[in-house]
Amino acid sequence: xxxxxxxxxxxxxxxxxxxxxxxxxxxxxxxxxxxxxxxxxxxxxxxxxxxxxxxxxxxxxxxxxxxxxxxxxxxxxxxxxxxxxxxxxxxxxxxxxxxxxxxxxxxxxxxxxxxxxxxxxxxxxxxxxxxxxxxxxxxxxxxxxxxxxxxxxxxxxxxxxxxxxxxxxxxxxxxxxxxxxxxxxxxxxxxxxxxxxxxxxxxxxxxxxxxxxxx
Amino acid sequence: xxxxxxxxxxxxxxxxxxxxxxxxxxxxxxxxxxxxxxxxxxxxxxxxxxxxxxxxxxxxxxxxxxxxxxxxxxxxxxxxxxxxxxxxxxxxxxxxxxxxxxxxxxxxxxxxxxxxxxxxxxxxxxxxxxxxxxxxxxxxxxxxxxxxxxxxxxxxxxxxxxxxxxxxxxxxxxxxxxxxxxxxxxxxxxxxxxxxxxxxxxxxxxxxxxxxxx
Numbered sequence: 417x418x419x420x421x422x423x424x425x426x427x428x429x430x431x432x433x434x435x436x437x438x439x440x441x442x443x444x445x446x447x448x449x450x451x452x453x454x455x456x457x458x459x460x461x462x463x464x465x466x467x468x469x470x471x472x473x474x475x476x477x478x479x480x481x482x483x484x485x486x487x488x489x490x491x492x493x494x495x496x497x498x499x500x501x502x503x504x505x506x507x508x509x510x511x512x513x514x515x516x517x518x519x520x521x522x523x524x525x526x527x528x529x530x531x532x533x534x535x536x537x538x539x540x541x542x543x544x545x546x547x548x549x550x551x552x553x554x555x556x557x558x559x560x561x562x563x564x565x566x567x568x569x570x571x572x573x574x575x576x577x578x579x580x581x582x583x584x585x586x587x588x589x590x591x592x593x594x595x596x597x598x599x600x601x602x603x604x605x606x607x608x609x610x611x612x613x614x615x616x617x618x619x620x621x622x623x624x625x626x627x628x629x630x631x
Numbered sequence: 632x633x634x635x636x637x638x639x640x641x642x643x644x645x646x647x648x649x650x651x652x653x654x655x656x657x658x659x660x661x662x663x664x665x666x667x668x669x670x671x672x673x674x675x676x677x678x679x680x681x682x683x684x685x686x687x688x689x690x691x692x693x694x695x696x697x698x699x700x701x702x703x704x705x706x707x708x709x710x711x712x713x714x715x716x717x718x719x720x721x722x723x724x725x726x727x728x729x730x731x732x733x734x735x736x737x738x739x740x741x742x743x744x745x746x747x748x749x750x751x752x753x754x755x756x757x758x759x760x761x762x763x764x765x766x767x768x769x770x771x772x773x774x775x776x777x778x779x780x781x782x783x784x785x786x787x788x789x790x791x792x793x794x795x796x797x798x799x800x801x802x803x804x805x806x807x808x809x810x811x812x813x814x815x816x817x818x819x820x821x822x823x824x825x826x827x828x829x830x831x832x833x834x835x836x837x838x839x840x841x842x843x844x845x
Contacts, residue, residue, distance in 0.1 A: 421633055427654070449652070566758035570803050573802065593668040608799050629675060
């Protein structure tokens with residue numbers, strides 16, 4: 417029989433040393449020391465952008481027209497990736513009928529042509545965590561013509577009201593790292609709606625991290 | 632009596648070492664370092680597929696007709712499993728009345744007959760992470776006659792519009808590994824709707840991983 421060693425941890429409350437506890441199956445019992453997003457946010461590499469003007473939804477599956485595009489302007493071959501955390505959109509102006517809408521996203525691989533910078537870093541539309549000004553190399557474009565690298569739906573569709581500037585309908589989808597933008601790659605968003613005259617302000621949040629892809 | 636050791640970790644915020652901390656119930660305190668799916672995505676084994684054409688929903692609980700099927704073409708007895716991450720659909724064409732719809736899924740065990748391949752790997756319909764081309768052995772089929780291995784609902788129903796190609800309604804359900812497709816097994820998706828005739832484009836995302844199933 418091998419040597420038995422009991423691992424000890426420090427109890428935060430009284431600084432005593434105790435072995436971590438297991439359940440009846442031998443699983444280590446854990447507790448979240450902080451909410452899941454705290455560590456990433458604390459590090460200060462989290463950014464969000466939202467469109468300053470609304471763009472009409474498509475009433476067809478997206479292909480080469482994007483409502484909002486974020487391009488990773490880091491040097492080709494570097495490891496600074498953009499880890500997508502959330503996608504969001506809200507209906508600003510709706511048309512003559514009630515309808516439904518949903519967010520779609522397309523990830524563009526490395527080597528994407530740099531788009532036009534339509535949304536600059538600011539205190540309101542392209543911001544960092546806890547007031548940090550965005551100083552990265554992302555380029556945010558609206559209404560870009562993009563390569564169709566495959567579009568997929570995210571989250572749930574929701575309803576919006578008819579006629580007018582009634583901006584209450586919206587969605588925010590947790591991607592949670594399922595989409596990663598490599599240097600010189602990008603992500604495009606669009607809304608697919610039931611009616612073609614409703615317009616939307618779209619955006620996303622991402623973390624900028626050194627990650628070696630493929631390992 | 633067992634020897635006792637105290638485990639130290641290196642603090643990210645400084646060069647000093649800290650003991651791992653517990654709460655008052657002696658539960659190990661942990662924190663999320665990166666968003667939860669970053670590591671899986673980074674490894675490059677995640678793929679997504681979506682149907683190129685829409686299929687009518689059922690207005691009855693599914694049995695032997697699938698809307699969308701993914702077959703795991705890895706060799707029988709191997710451990711390359713498909714871990715399902717998300718399933719999704721959107722209503723392409725509504726019919727005469729508004730209605731509601733919900734996704735259903737069925738796991739087919741190992742030994743399923745390989746279906747016809749109706750969706751080829753490409754830049755738009757079967758894609759890998761960060762531009763990686765799909766080079767696996769997954770086979771995608773639309774409208775397959777399948778074995779009923781038990782269908783179950785996933786996610787929430789939502790509503791679709793009446794009459795016309797009004798494709799705004801859809802759902803994307805986090806499966807998060809609750810469904811695993813073994814080699815030579817498969818997964819089928821179906822949409823159950825309130826109204827006959829509404830058509831849907833469905834798809835799913837999965838990771839291909841070596842996992843030894845019990």
